[in-house]
Amino acid sequence: MTSEQFNFLRSFLKEQSGLVLGEDKRYLLDSRLNPVAREFGFEDLAQMVVALKRPGSQKLATRITEAMTINESFFFRDMTPFDNFRNTMLPHMLKERAKTRRLRIWSAAASTGQEGYSLAIELLEQKAKIAGWKIEIFGTDLSSEALKKATAGKYSQFEVQRGMPTAMLMKYFKQDGAEWVVEPTVKSMVSFRHFNLLKDYRSMGTFDIVFCRNVLIYFDRDTKSDILNRMAKQMAPDGYLVLGAAETIIGLSNEFEMVSGTRGLYQRRSGVSSKAQPVSALGGARKPVAPSALYSKGRKAS
Amino acid sequence: MSYCLIVDDSAVIRKVAKHIVESFKFETDEAADGSIALAKCREQMPDAVLLDWNMPQMDGIAFIKALRQEKNGDRPKVIFCTTENDTKHISIAMKAGADEFVMKPFDKSILETKFQQVGLLD
Numbered sequence: 001m002t003s004e005q006f007n008f009l010r011s012f013l014k015e016q017s018g019l020v021l022g023e024d025k026r027y028l029l030d031s032r033l034n035p036v037a038r039e040f041g042f043e044d045l046a047q048m049v050v051a052l053k054r055p056g057s058q059k060l061a062t063r064i065t066e067a068m069t070i071n072e073s074f075f076f077r078d079m080t081p082f083d084n085f086r087n088t089m090l091p092h093m094l095k096e097r098a099k100t101r102r103l104r105i106w107s108a109a110a111s112t113g114q115e116g117y118s119l120a121i122e123l124l125e126q127k128a129k130i131a132g133w134k135i136e137i138f139g140t141d142l143s144s145e146a147l148k149k150a151t152a153g154k155y156s157q158f159e160v161q162r163g164m165p166t167a168m169l170m171k172y173f174k175q176d177g178a179e180w181v182v183e184p185t186v187k188s189m190v191s192f193r194h195f196n197l198l199k200d201y202r203s204m205g206t207f208d209i210v211f212c213r214n215v216l217i218y219f220d221r222d223t224k225s226d227i228l229n230r231m232a233k234q235m236a237p238d239g240y241l242v243l244g245a246a247e248t249i250i251g252l253s254n255e256f257e258m259v260s261g262t263r264g265l266y267q268r269r270s271g272v273s274s275k276a277q278p279v280s281a282l283g284g285a286r287k288p289v290a291p292s293a294l295y296s297k298g299r300k301a302s
Numbered sequence: 303m304s305y306c307l308i309v310d311d312s313a314v315i316r317k318v319a320k321h322i323v324e325s326f327k328f329e330t331d332e333a334a335d336g337s338i339a340l341a342k343c344r345e346q347m348p349d350a351v352l353l354d355w356n357m358p359q360m361d362g363i364a365f366i367k368a369l370r371q372e373k374n375g376d377r378p379k380v381i382f383c384t385t386e387n388d389t390k391h392i393s394i395a396m397k398a399g400a401d402e403f404v405m406k407p408f409d410k411s412i413l414e415t416k417f418q419q420v421g422l423l424d
Contacts, residue, residue: 074411079418157387157405161412165419166392166403175389 001029005049009064012052016065017142018198019218032067039063066143069218073111074162076118081213081242084265085122089240093208094129096238101133106207108231109215110139110192113150114163117182119211120189121172138204140195150192153182197227201234208236213244213264221252228253237270304422305329305346309339309365310354310383315406319352319383322410326423336360340368347374350422352413353400355384355391363398370399379420383408 001009009029013019021028033045040060042048052060076082093103107116116139123130141147160169160180173180195204197215210231216224231241232255241256243249243264249256256266306328308319316332323330328350333339337360339351351369355362362382369375379401384391387405395403401420404412417423 074415076415158407158409158412161405161408161416163415166396170389170392170396 001044001046001049005046008049008053012061013065013068014220016061017069017196017218018220018223019065019069020220020223021068028068033064036060036063036067062144066145069142073114074159075114075164077115077163077213078245080245080263081211081265082118082122084242084259084262085119085209086126088259088262088265089209090122090126092238092240097133097208103133103135103209104205104207105135105137105209106204106211106234107137107139107190108197108210108212110141110147110150111143112146112155112159113139113153113190113192114155114159115139115211115213116150116190116192117153117186118163120186121168123189124172124185125168135189137190138207139190139192140197141192142194142196144194147192147194153187154179155182156180198223201230204234206236207234207239209240209242210235211242213242214247216243216247225252229255232256232268235268237268239268241266241268303327303329304349305331306350306352307331307333307339307342307348307378308352309333309336309357309362310352311335311357312354315354315383319413322413323350323352325410326414326417328422336362336365336368339365340372343369343372343375343378347372348378350417350420351378351380352383353380355382355386355395363394366395366398366400379422381413381416381420 006026006029010021013021029045033048037045037048040048040051040063042051048060051057052064097103105119107119110116116137119137123135139147139150141150154176156179160173164173169180172183172186174183212231216227219227228249232253235241240259243266245264247264249258249266255269257269259265259267306323308316308323308330310316310319311334313334320330320332331342331348333342335357340360353362353366362384366380369378369380380399381402381404382395382400383404383406385406392403402416404416414423
C-alpha cells in the first residue's frame with residue numbers, strides 16, 4: 001500500500017467513525033482489513049482502497065469501518081469496574097432511586113455484549129435487592145457484526161472462559177454443543193442497538209450509569225471532549241461514568257469528578273456538588289456553629 | 303514466592319502450564335499423576351494446584367477428594383484444567399472441592415483471570 005493510500009484510509013476512518021489511526025497502528029490495517037479484502041474478492045489492500053474510492057462502495061465502506069473499530073472483549077473485563085459497580089454505584093443507586101425503582105445503564109462500546117451481560121449477572125446476583133425494579137441495560141456499538149453476536153448471546157468455550165467465573169457460568173449459561181448461551185433471565189435485561197458515538201445522543205434518554213471503556217482511545221482530543229460532554233447531558237445529576245483502565249478524564253471534560261478511593265470511576269459534578277453544598281452553606285453561616293456539629297455535618301457530606 | 307503444583311499426565315501440557323504460571327511469579331513443580339501429586343502435597347502444601355482430570359493411576363477427582371481430607375488440604379486453590387467440558391463434569395469437580403474449572407484448550411489470559419478470581423493474583 002502506498003502512503004497516499006494509507007492516508008486515504010486514515011482520513012476515511014476518521015470521517016466515518018472518528019477513529020484516529022497513528023502511523024504506529026499501520027499493522028492494524030493489515031491484520032483487520034486483509035480478511036475484508038478477501039471477503040470482497042480483492043487481491044490486496046491496495047486494490048480494495050481503489051474500489052473504496054469509487055461511488056457506490058457503501059457496503060465495503062461499512063465493513064471496513066466495522067472491522068477497524070471492533071473491540072476485543074471479555075466478561076468482567078479488568079474486574080475493578082465491576083467491583084465498583086457492586087460496591088459503590090449499585091448501593092448509591094438502590095438508595096437514591098428507591099422511589100422510582102428505575103435504573104438505566106448504557107454500555108457505550110458494547111462490542112460483542114460481554115460487558116452488558118456481566119452487568120446483568122452482577123444485578124441478578126443481588127436479585128432480592130432489585131425485586132420490583134425496572135432495570136434497563138443498553139448496549140450500543142458501531143459494528144453490526146459485533147451486535148449480531150451480542151444479541152445472540154452465544155459464546156465459544158474460549159470466550160466464556162475469558163473472565164466468567166465457573167460458578168456463574170453454571171448459573172447463567174446453558175451449554176449448546178461447543179458453545180455457551182446466556183440464559184433468558186440474563187438476556188432479557190440487556191438490549192443492543194447500532195449506534196455511532198459521533199451522532200446525537202438526545203434520543204437515548206437519561207442514564208444513571210454509563211460504561212464507556214476502551215473506546216475513547218480511538219478518538220482525537222476534541223472528539224473525546226465532545227463525546228464526554230454530550231454524554232454528561234444524557235446522565236442523571238448523580239450519574240456515574242466508567243472509563244477504561246488506561247483512560248482519564250483529566251483535561252477533557254469538567255462535567256465529571258473522580259470518585260475518591262476508586263480507579264476509573266467518575267460521577268457527574270452536579271451530583272457531587274449538590275451533596276457538598278451543606279458544607280459551604282455552613283461555612284457561610286452567620287450564627288456560630290458548635291465545632292462538633294460542623295464536624296459531623298462535614299463528615300456526612302464527604 | 304507462591305508455589306503451584308501442576309498435575310497432568312501430558313508432559314507437553316505441563317510444560318505449557320509451567321511457562322504460563324511462572325510468568326505469574328509462581329514457583330512450580332510437576333506431577334504426572336494424582337498419586338504423585340498427593341505425595342508432593344504431603345511434603346509441602348502448595349498454594350495452587352492446576353489439576354488434570356484423566357490420569358492413569360489416580361484421577362483428578364480422586365486426588366482432590368483425598369487432598370481435601372489432608373491436614374491443611376483445604377488451603378490450596380485447586381483449578382481443574384481438563385478436556386472434559388460439559389456441565390455435568392464441571393459440577394462434579396466443583397462439588398468435589400475445586401475452586402475453578404478451566405476447559406482445555408486454554409491460554410495465558412484465561413489462566414490469569416482464573417488465578418485472579420480465586421485470589422491467587424491481584
